[in-house]
Amino acid sequence: xxxxxxxxxxxxxxxxxxxxxxxxxxxxxxxxxxxxxxxxxxxxxxxxxxxxxxxxxxxxxxxxxxxxxxxxxxxxxxxxxxxxxxxxxxxxxxxxxxxxxxxxxxxxxxxxxxxxxxxxxxxxxxxxxxxxxxxxxxxxxxxxxxxxxxxxxxxxxxxxxxxxxxxxxxxxxxxxxxxxxxxxxxxxxxxxxxxxxxxxxxxxxxxxxxxxxxxxxxxxxxxxxxxxxxxxxxxxxxxxxxxxxxxxxxxxxxxxxxxxxxxxxxxxxxxxxxxxxxxxxxxxxxxxxxxxxxxxxxxxxxxxxxxxxxxxxxxxxxxxxxxxxxxxxxxxxxxxxxxxxxxxxxxxxxxxxxxxxxxxxxxxxxxxxxxxxxxxxxxxxxxxxxxxxxxxxxxxxxxxxxxxxxxxxxxxxxxxxxxxxxxxxxxxxxxxxxxxxxxxxxxxxxxxxxxxxxxxxxxxxxxxxxxxxxxxxxxxxxxxxxxxxxxxxxxxxxxxxxxxxxxxxxxxxxxxxxxxxxxxxxxxxxxxxxxxxxxxxxxxxxxxxxxxxxxxxxxxxxxxxxxxxxxxxxxxxxxxxxxxxxxxxxxxxxxxxxxxxxxxxxxxxxxxxxxxxxxxxxxxxxxxxxxxxxxxxxxxxxxxxxxxxxxxxxxxxxxxxxxxxxxxxxxxxxxxxxxxxxxxxxxxxxxxxxxxxxxxxxxxxxxxxxxxxxxxxxxxxxxxxxxxxxxxxxxxxxxxxxxxxxxxxxxxxxxxxxxxxxxxxxxxxxxxxxxxxxxxxxxxxxxxxxxxxxxxxxxxxxxxxxxxxxxxxxxxxxxxxxxxxxxxxxxxxxxxxxxxxxxxxxxxxxxxxxxxxxxxxxxxxxxxxxxxxxxxxxxxxxxxxxxxxxxx
Numbered sequence: 099x100x101x102x103x104x105x106x107x108x109x110x111x112x113x114x115x116x117x118x119x120x121x122x123x124x125x126x127x128x129x130x131x132x133x134x135x136x137x138x139x140x141x142x143x144x145x146x147x148x149x150x151x152x153x154x155x156x157x158x159x160x161x162x163x164x165x166x167x168x169x170x171x172x173x174x175x176x177x178x179x180x181x182x183x184x185x186x187x188x189x190x191x192x193x194x195x196x197x198x199x200x201x202x203x204x205x206x207x208x209x210x211x212x213x214x215x216x217x218x219x220x221x222x223x224x225x226x227x228x229x230x231x232x233x234x235x236x237x238x239x240x241x242x243x244x245x246x247x248x249x250x251x252x253x254x255x256x257x258x259x260x261x262x263x264x265x266x267x268x269x270x271x272x273x274x275x276x277x278x279x280x281x282x283x284x285x286x287x288x289x290x291x292x293x294x295x296x297x298x299x300x301x302x303x304x305x306x307x308x309x310x311x312x313x314x315x316x317x318x319x320x321x322x323x324x325x326x327x328x329x330x331x332x333x334x335x336x337x338x339x340x341x342x343x344x345x346x347x348x349x350x351x352x353x354x355x356x357x358x359x360x361x362x363x364x365x366x367x368x369x370x371x372x373x374x375x376x377x378x379x380x381x382x383x384x385x386x387x388x389x390x391x392x393x394x395x396x397x398x399x400x401x402x403x404x405x406x407x408x409x410x411x412x413x414x415x416x417x418x419x420x421x422x423x424x425x426x427x428x429x430x431x432x433x434x435x436x437x438x439x440x441x442x443x444x445x446x447x448x449x450x451x452x453x454x455x456x457x458x459x460x461x462x463x464x465x466x467x468x469x470x471x472x473x474x475x476x477x478x479x480x481x482x483x484x485x486x487x488x489x490x491x492x493x494x495x496x497x498x499x500x501x502x503x504x505x506x507x508x509x510x511x512x513x514x515x516x517x518x519x520x521x522x523x524x525x526x527x528x529x530x531x532x533x534x535x536x537x538x539x540x541x542x543x544x545x546x547x548x549x550x551x552x553x554x555x556x557x558x559x560x561x562x563x564x565x566x567x568x569x570x571x572x573x574x575x576x577x578x579x580x581x582x583x584x585x586x587x588x589x590x591x592x593x594x595x596x597x598x599x600x601x602x603x604x605x606x607x608x609x610x611x612x613x614x615x616x617x618x619x620x621x622x623x624x625x626x627x628x629x630x631x632x633x634x635x636x637x638x639x640x641x642x643x644x645x646x647x648x649x650x651x652x653x654x655x656x657x658x659x660x661x662x663x664x665x666x667x668x669x670x671x672x673x674x675x676x677x678x679x680x681x682x683x684x685x686x687x688x689x690x691x692x693x694x695x696x697x698x699x700x701x702x703x704x705x706x707x708x709x710x711x712x713x714x715x716x717x718x719x720x721x722x723x724x725x726x727x728x729x730x731x732x733x734x735x736x737x738x739x740x741x742x743x744x745x746x747x748x749x750x751x752x753x754x755x756x757x758x759x760x761x762x763x764x765x766x767x768x769x770x771x772x773x774x775x776x777x778x779x780x781x782x783x784x785x786x787x788x789x790x791x792x793x794x795x796x797x798x799x800x801x802x803x804x805x806x807x808x809x810x811x812x813x814x815x816x817x818x819x820x821x822x823x824x825x826x827x828x829x830x831x832x833x834x835x836x837x838x839x840x841x842x843x844x845x846x847x848x849x850x851x852x853x854x855x856x857x858x859x860x861x862x863x864x865x866x867x868x869x870x871x872x873x874x875x876x877x878x879x880x881x882x883x884x885x886x887x888x889x890x891x892x893x894x895x896x897x898x899x900x901x902x903x904x905x906x907x908x909x910x911x912x913x914x915x916x917x918x919x920x921x922x923x924x925x926x927x928x929x930x931x932x933x934x935x936x937x938x939x940x941x942x943x944x945x946x947x948x949x950x951x952x953x954x955x956x957x958x959x960x961x962x963x964x965x966x967x968x969x970x971x972x973x974x975x976x977x978x979x980x981x982x983x984x985x986x
Contacts, residue, residue, distance in 0.1 A: 109271055111163075111170060114156035115177040116271075121149035122184050122231055129224055146184060153181045176234045183227055343510040346520065350509055353522035354499040357726060357735040358487055362480035362554075365792055369454045370622065373615035377427050377451075377606075378460045425604035427455070430587075431464035431549070436579055437603035440589035441596070444822040445650030445684055446609040448589040449478060452553040455587065461549075469547035469583055475500045476550075481557035482817060482824040484735070485723045486525065490560045490571040494533035495525055497550065497578075501540045512540055526727065534574045538581060547583035555590035557821060565598040609647025616642050616652050623653075625660045626673070633670040640674060644682045650820050651687060654787060655680055688826040691786040692836050707750070708785045709839035710847075712827055714749055715741055715789060715816055716837075717847045721896060728895040728953070736813055737802060737864055738892050740851050743791060744811040744862075747773040748854035750780075755849045759915065762857035763924065767805045770861060774811045781816065788823045789816055804862040804926055812862055848902035852893060852912065856919050859889035863927030887925050890949050898954075920946045 124145040156177050160166060166174065253276050430438045442448045455461055456476045465472040477496045479488055486492030502509045513519050516536060522528055541548060552575075555561045563570040578584055590596045592607075620638050629637065645652045655677065662676050681687045695708050718741035725740075726733050739745075751758055751773065781789050791814050802809050818824045827833035893916055903909045919925070921942050 109275075110159045111156055111173050111177075113271055114152045114159065115173050115180070117152040118149050118156070118177050118180045118184070119231065119235060121145040121152070122180050125149070125184065126224065126228055126231070149181070149184050153177060153184075172237065176237055180231065180234050183230055186227065343506060343513075346513065347506050347509050349523060350513065350519065351499060351502060353524055353527055354495050354502070356486045356492060356495055356525040357733065358484055359492070359496055359499070362478040362483060362487060363453065363476065366449045366453050366478065369450050370615065370619045372618050373612075374451055374454045376611070376614065377455070378458075378464075425606060427604075427606065428460075428464045430604045431461060431585075432467040434468070435604055436585050437600060438585075438587040439596070439600035439603045439605045440587065440608060441592045441600075441605065442589070442608035443646070443648055443684075444591060444825075445820050446647045447612055447615070447649040448608055449553050450649070451608055452476075452478070452551055452587070452589050456551040465547075465549055465585075468585075471545070472547045472549055473501075473544075474549050474551065477552050479552070479554035479557040481554070481821045482719065484719065484726060486726075488558055490558055490574055491528070491530045491533065493552070493558070494530060494537055494574055495528065498533060498537045498540065501537060501544065501548075505544070508540060508544055511543060512536060515539060515543075530571055530574065534577055537574075538577050541578070541581045541584060547585075548581075549585045549587065550578065552586065552588040554821075555588050555596060556593055562593075562595045564595050612647055612649065613642055616645055616647075616649065619649070619652060620656060623656045623660075625663050626668070628663075628668045629670060637670060637673055637677070640677055644677065644680075646682060648684055650822070651682070651684055654687065654691070657787065684822055685826055685830060688788065688823060689830075689832045691788060692832065695784065695786040704784050706840050707752075707780060708788075709836055710750055710842060711746070711780065711785050711789060711816075713837055713840060713842060713844075713847050714746055714851065715818070716824075716828070717844060717902070718745070718851060720901075721848065721851060721899065724899050724901070725892060725895050728898070729891055732888065732891060734864075737862075738889070739815060740855065741815045741817065742812050742858075743774050743777050743814045743816060744770070744808060744858050745851060745854045746816055747777045747811070748857045749847075749850040750777065755846065755853050758850065758853045759856065759919075762853065762860070763922075765857065765860075767807065767861060770857075771807060771811075774808075777816075788819060788827075790819050791816055801865045802862055803865055808861055812858065845902050845904070845908060848896065848899070849908075849912065852896045852916075855889065855893060855896065856916070856924070859893070859925045861926060862889075863925070864888040865927075887927055887945065887949075890920065890925060890946070891953055893919075894949055894953055917946060 128145070156174065160170070160174050163170065255272055256276055425438070427438065440448055440451060453476075456474055462472065462474065465474075475497050477493045479493070481488050486495065502512070516532075516539065518532065519536060555564070560571040561575070563572040564575060567573040567576055575586075579586060588600075617638060620641050624638070624641075626634050626637065641652060641655060645655075658680065659673055659676060662673060681690050692708075695705050718739070721740045722735060725738070726735070729738075747770070748758060748762060751761075753761070778791065781791055793814055802812065818827075825833075827836055897903070897909065897912050897916055900909075903912065923942065
């Protein structure tokens with residue numbers, strides 16, 4: 099039994115004792131009325147009955163506690179003695195009480211006179227009873243409350259949801275404990291005052307009112323203290339279970355986290371001030387051309403989402419270009435309708451709008467009109483990101499994490515309902531079927547309602563099956579919609595699959611509604627102070643009209659025009675000419691941006707550099723996906739990722755991979771800082787604005803050690819400005835020509851990144867952050883087995899990637915390079931035993947061997963990558979120290 103639970107029962111005993119004492123005083127008041135010849139109220143007999151109820155409850159509660167403390171025992175003794183006194187008073191009451199009909203007539207008056215004479219004769223017994231009650235009350239006065247229930251325990255009890263269901267008396271006592279009362283006398287004074295007020299009120303009211311009041315008071319008193327305590331005890335028990343579950347809960351949440359889970363959401367810029375406010379203006383919605391789902395108040399058949407999707411016969415997209423329209427978003431939030439679709443052209447601002455809607459306070463306010471206590475869940479797909487950032491499994495991990503975050507009790511019940519959940523330790527331990535089952539159960543078991551915002555459905559290839567999801571990963575979306583009290587707002591491009599799925603959904607097309615937002619953005623960002631107001635307005639109008647709702651196009655054009663202004667091309671005519679030369683189609687714009695790379699003196703070397711950057715960023719993303727599976731527990735994209743400025747700076751150097759390594763052996767920190775600075779300059783001028791640098795988050799698992807001037811470069815990643823830029827390079831003919839311009843194979847690019855990673859390992863090494871609090875045996879074992887040379891496993895993982903290194907001779911060459919780098923002691927850090935061996939060649943060989951074996955045996959990706967087992971044994975023998983191989 100927890101301390102708070104025992105304290106609650108102790109307060110229950112005290113409350114019962116105080117009620118017994120109060121009922122005893124009331125009974126003596128009745129006794130005096132009879133003795134003095136006044137007619138008693140027969141209803142007051144309920145005091146004696148309720149005193150008996152309180153006495154029985156006190157005994158039951160005391161039995162639940164078990165051995166009583168000294169103070170608790172004294173309270174129980176007082177209750178028993180007062181009860182004995184009450185029994186005597188009840189016998190006296192039975193002898194003295196004459197009901198109203200019996201008082202009529204001469205015989206009745208004689209009987210009443212005899213009873214009054216008997217009461218006078220027994221006055222001494224009444225005074226003795228009053229004296230005894232005062233003595234028992236004084237004993238209660240002398241007891242200290244903190245020996246029954248401390249202030250902190252009382253505060254914990256009041257924090258429980260069931261506290262409001264306790265009897266008024268119990269609530270009053272516990273609340274005064276929270277306020278700092280330390281003596282029972284304070285409680286009894288308040289308790290008696292309330293009872294005295296009640297008696298004064300009784301005498302002031304009419305007989306009918308008295309009967310009604312007493313009946314109500316009797317019902318309230320009969321509210322069982324033990325029942326209310328049982329309810330609170332159950333909640334205390336649940337809380338105690340949650341505390342014991344805390345370690346398991348942390349493991350469960352940790353298993354749902356994956357690298358860069360929130361990277362896409364954090365990378366989306368907040369909306370420009372003043373933009374998107376129109377979506378909450380109902381007046382602007384009136385008269386709009388709405389689709390078939392505009393009647394929000396009709397419940398419809400939203401729960402049968404799969405049925406109406408399967409039954410729809412759609413040969414093409416329902417979104418004609420010449421038919422603007424949108425539904426009222428606030429109305430949808432308040433309605434029973436389940437689906438809302440935000441559609442639009444690529445780069446029209448869908449993700450910014452979705453982030454705005456998900457975290458806007460007005461969204462929560464409107465949702466409260468639909469259901470109280472609505473929780474908002476979000477996920478942002480990202481096609482250029484790592485595998486879990488662009489697939490449905492990553493979405494399920496993210497949503498389940500949000501549902502369970504801060505909900506220990508719900509998580510505990512999930513583990514009890516689905517025992518396999520207890521075994522999960524990392525994201526790779528889950529499969530989509532288990533995640534779907536867990537999230538559906540959690541949504542149903544939660545008392546809250548949910549509104550889910552999913553951005554970029556078109557960035558997950560699996561969701562092309564959304565209209566007909568049977569036996570595909572897209573089925574999880576349908577199962578979420580089958581849960582009661584779940585709404586879904588999703589965004590995507592207007593591709594056929596999504597036009598079909600959202601055919602009956604509420605809907606808006608952002609590229610037809612954001613002219614005002616684009617105007618605000620251009621007015622703020624375009625540096626044209628030298629133009630007249632009329633010329634400025636004309637230029638802004640031209641930009642907005644040519645944008646056709648594509649926000650990214652506007653951002654690029656504004657940047658171009660500002661550059662022209664810096665070159666003193668500030669007349670309206672020159673700026674309009676520059677604008678007219680800019681293609682309005684985004685793909686054509688990217689083609690134009692590529693064509694302008696190196697246009698100063700037509701330098702092809704700049705195009706080669708840009709092409710190499712594009713290739714390296716794409717290969718780095720693929721390597722990150724691979725390493726996330728290969729390294730698993732030890733992978734940290736922030737400090738180990740292959741697309742950091744630090745890695746790209748070494749990889750993009752105009753020299754062969756062998757020369758990169760050769761110079762990297764002797765490169766100084768100043769030399770590394772110099773090439774990193776060149777990368778920043780290349781991103782601005784050589785890459786045509788298609789790439790940008792982004793600050794990565796610092797993972798909680800590792801601390802960077804080394805020269806601090808390099809830390810920021812290692813934590814800053816390079817990525818495409820938008821998914822459409824990535825699509826342009828990988829999917830269009832012109833984009834593929836851009837990638838081929840550097841005339842470098844994927845194997846060569848991956849080799850460059852491996853060499854760059856080795857150079858990074860010279861200057862930065864990683865330390866596992868110390869764990870605060872207790873550490874479990876699994877974590878302790880992992881920390882002992884994890885090599886402290888954290889960059890060495892990354893290099894070994896890259897080496898075994900057979901997608902990029904198909905040729906066995908290439909892998910052998912890279913293997914020898916890696917081993918030689920290790921044996922030369924060029925890694926910035928080594929295992930904990932290195933201090934004892936003083937970095938001897940024997941130790942370095944043994945460390946290399948340990949990493950090779952541990953990664954291959956612990957990770958199925960690397961194990962499957964080792965096609966020739968005998969060749970793997972050969973590599974192991976090559977890695978092993980001579981004194982080991984001699985007995986092999």
